[in-house]
Amino acid sequence: MHLTWDQVFAWRLRRQFVTAPDDVGVTEIVGRLCGVQAQVTAAADLAVALRRRKPDPGALLPELAAGSLMKTWAMRGTLHALAPDMAAAILSLIGSARTWEKPAWQRTFGASPAEVAALADAVARVLDGVVLSRDELVDALLTDPAFHRLGAELRSGWGALLKPLAWQGALCHGPAHTDRAVFPLFPRGSCRLLRRSRFRHPGAEPDQSGDYRDGGGDVPAGAGRARIHADRTGLRRTRRAGDLRPVDGPGAAGGRSILPADLQHAH
Template structure:
């Protein structure tokens, strides 16, 4: 089956709730987007809020409080909001390559023996408790007796703790003022059943990804998941199995081969453009899902303006399913920088969207527009 790029981009806009349907809970948005990156908490809140029709509370904090959302290190090793129901499957695929057992990782951070000792300590320490990083580090050091772990455990990057999160032993708890806390998902989430086997997890995660960012290639999925570090044989097995079972279908998008969910084919073919303009926050899944190297979303020459140093992903202007510029909050309100090659962006639509976002974030409603 063949699709035009226009059909695909229009379908993705609606699948990612950029048409702002009414009565969409935060959990539904997070589930559909396959998680929301939460390294910057305000960006995660805004990612949910801009997908709702009226300015107001994003709903992420109440969802975290009732534990229907969980905050945990997941895709690409970054902090995410995930639904409590979906988190085990995503974590299973993150753990599957066992990247922390690679010699280069061990040489830089901790040996396999040290990671095993940390895991054993955490499994004893965290169930039923919520500890700050400092408290958790102190108890791990006491149990392991390995002072060499002091530096790695205390690092704000959490590198040696991430593999423990991927194995389902650790997640973030509620903030203690300005301090991060950790707890065990096994006692934090009611009904937590542990991680499924990777083959079982893939049956859930791959269709979910394609349901928001498809049609897509196996490479795009793997880059989004774990920066291309999945075992290639496993990827082939998962996608082949889902295709043979009828869950996925191989399609063409402007001559390029990709996979789509079979259930979505008719909707993609019938997709109509989403009118208007959208201002999306930093680290938005619209960009992260397909990846910043996806030239159908981001012009390659503009990528340095989107993907910046230290992993920063800029807030973007979206028109006709593509990134048409960037924006930022300033003292005067919203400042937009449009890309000339993206074509004209309706001024009235841009002004309306800027006013909408300004109301959400509580800044001045002024709009300044430049074109580069």
């Protein structure tokens, strides 16, 4: 099958419910998108509502409150709404980069890998059975003199020292209490999966550092009952047949989709 880029873009817009809103539920939409960017929760709610045939503003918040979705730092270090099982897979990939062990990260944020590991252990103890605001969490951590010098970074709105803890399954965001972000432990079942997983892309190959990079992105044998070789302007990929059908004729559907600020990107 030979595809133009316009066909690929049209397929993506349909698959992500931009040009073809559906009656599926909130969790199904978030799952299809592999997470919804949620730095601003209202923007995440809008992103979901616009993808439903009958938009229901406010439908995201009950799912976060019930725990069928969770909010945590994920792609690009920004907050996303994710299903807990998908969060375990995604955060394993992000955490496998071990960015907090890189010299540049240590110089910028002032914590050693040993201190990040100690913070993860301390947070797991502090949050066991309770939900705390960021200030309450940091206050509890700073009762340990070993963390005193990290106080400013721990209170920083960027959350640079908290993100590696989320990627290792130590904490996530809970439903907000008034205007305060609160933190419970990462959902326990997903946390166990997260800590024992070493996910990689099925088409990945190790580079010289031993890390994995995208080595082509083909679907592995057995991943689907039927596979199609899709040639996108010289880029050959293998995809499941069911994922590529239907593909519009010569190009993208007519018209333009104008997306509001902070709306989930069409990946």
